[in-house]
Amino acid sequence: MSQSEPRTRLLVPLAFACVYFFWGSTFVAIRYSVAFLTPGFVSGFRYLAAGLILLAWFAVRGTTIRLTPRELLRAAILGLLLLTGNNVLLGFAERSLTAGYAALLTASVPMLIACAESAIPGGRPLNRVGWAGTALGLGGLLLLLYPVLRRGFVPQGVTDAERAVSIGTAILLVAIASWVVGTLLSGRIRSTVEPLLSSAWQMCIAGLVNVLIGTAAGGWRSAHWTPGVIAALAWLTLFGSLVGYSAYTYLLHTVSVAKVATYAYVNPIVAVLLSALFLHESLHGSQWFAMAIILVAVATITASKTSQQPARPAELTEAAEAGEAG
Numbered sequence: 001m002s003q004s005e006p007r008t009r010l011l012v013p014l015a016f017a018c019v020y021f022f023w024g025s026t027f028v029a030i031r032y033s034v035a036f037l038t039p040g041f042v043s044g045f046r047y048l049a050a051g052l053i054l055l056a057w058f059a060v061r062g063t064t065i066r067l068t069p070r071e072l073l074r075a076a077i078l079g080l081l082l083l084t085g086n087n088v089l090l091g092f093a094e095r096s097l098t099a100g101y102a103a104l105l106t107a108s109v110p111m112l113i114a115c116a117e118s119a120i121p122g123g124r125p126l127n128r129v130g131w132a133g134t135a136l137g138l139g140g141l142l143l144l145l146y147p148v149l150r151r152g153f154v155p156q157g158v159t160d161a162e163r164a165v166s167i168g169t170a171i172l173l174v175a176i177a178s179w180v181v182g183t184l185l186s187g188r189i190r191s192t193v194e195p196l197l198s199s200a201w202q203m204c205i206a207g208l209v210n211v212l213i214g215t216a217a218g219g220w221r222s223a224h225w226t227p228g229v230i231a232a233l234a235w236l237t238l239f240g241s242l243v244g245y246s247a248y249t250y251l252l253h254t255v256s257v258a259k260v261a262t263y264a265y266v267n268p269i270v271a272v273l274l275s276a277l278f279l280h281e282s283l284h285g286s287q288w289f290a291m292a293i294i295l296v297a298v299a300t301i302t303a304s305k306t307s308q309q310p311a312r313p314a315e316l317t318e319a320a321e322a323g324e325a326g
Contacts, residue, residue, distance in 0.1 A: 012254055018239075018247035019263045024103065024270025026240040028278055029232045030091055031099040036224040039091025040214025045233055047083050048207025050241035054200035067193060067201060074189050079202030081182030084209050089175035096161075096168035098281040103271030104291050105144065105172055107298055110264045111137040112180050114301050120184070130304035137297030144290035145169065196249055203241065261302045265295040 033042040055065050067075065094102050111134055117123035126134060142149070148169045151158055158166075191198055251260045268291065275281045283291060 012251070015247035015251050015254075016262075018243055019251065019260075020266045021270055022239040022244040022247075023263060024267040025274055026236060026244075027094070027099040027103040027106075027267075027271040028274045029236050029240065031094045031097075031102070031275070031279060031281075033229055033232045033236070034091045034095050036226060036229045038214040038217045038219035038222060039088050039095070040210045040212075040217055041219045041223065042091050042233065042236070043083065043087040044207050044210030044212075044214055046207070046236040046241060047087070047203040048211060049237045050245075051200045051203030051205075051207055053237075053242060054196065055204065058197055058200065063194075063197070065197065065200075067198075071191060071193050071198070072201065074191055075198055075201040076205050077189070078182050078186050078198075079204075079206035080209065081178050081185065083202060083206035084213070085178030086175045086182070087206075088210055088213060089171050089178065093168045093172035093175060096164035097172065098283075099275040099279060100268070100272035100281060100283050101144075101287065102172060103268040104283070104287070104294060105141075105169070106176060107264055107268045107294055108137060108141055109176060109179055109183075110261060110298055111301055112176065113183055116180060116184055122188075126301070127304050130301050133297045133300030133304060136300065137294055140290045140293030140297055143286055143293065146286070196246075199245065262299070264302070265298040268295065 030039075030042060058065050090102065090106075114126055114130060115134055118125045148166045151162065151166060248260065248263075272283060272291070
């Protein structure tokens, strides 16, 4: 047994714990923060700080942080889709949606990506088990969205709270679509840059754009810089982006992608528990049943991929850049 094996046995469960807990907690931190700051600021300051820290780390190591124009364009496209289109809209959605509900709806991302991969040319088709999981997951999504679908996304004759939930759900669905498109493109716009360096530039570019969006939305005038907000932003930056992402990247190069993908059905559980503990929010009624269905479906789809061939380096890059949707 090599000397690195005991260290790996210790680091792998620790890395899983970081991805499971920290990424699940981001939904709660965002939900809390957007009550005091515009969503552009919550996402912008978080990613700009994380990106700059990563670039500084590369520079200290003596690694060049310069990108070619093509690589910079790639980083900008993916950053705007994954971290602006998704994360800023997630913040707007969470102004009216509970953290648990948002995390649960976001858990549909692996299922939607799997469906899209089966439909587009050159994609990786699902097997029978995967399609069974997809059908189950769609049923769970319809159950989760039934109250909104029943009254419409811009309903009339309902309470302000019900209207806010419907509009927030519509915004979150657009955010999820942006993440899915960005994830699919990340595997098709090939890169020769180290994934972590590319992601650092994505964070910097998207973070700056997000801050500008927040500024245009009047964020400086409406901001309430409480100690809790500062702590939440620090948590999102250090643990949600830096520690969580580093742990995720480590796992991608240590265990199978299918095992790493289990975060998609653990994060919502963490978000629901932390939301109940810190924000006194909870799922209700049929949402609990929908959660069980969706999580079983995501687990089924993930399990259906374990018999496929190991991921190629390009696929590892795609998975790394499709990590955190919160």
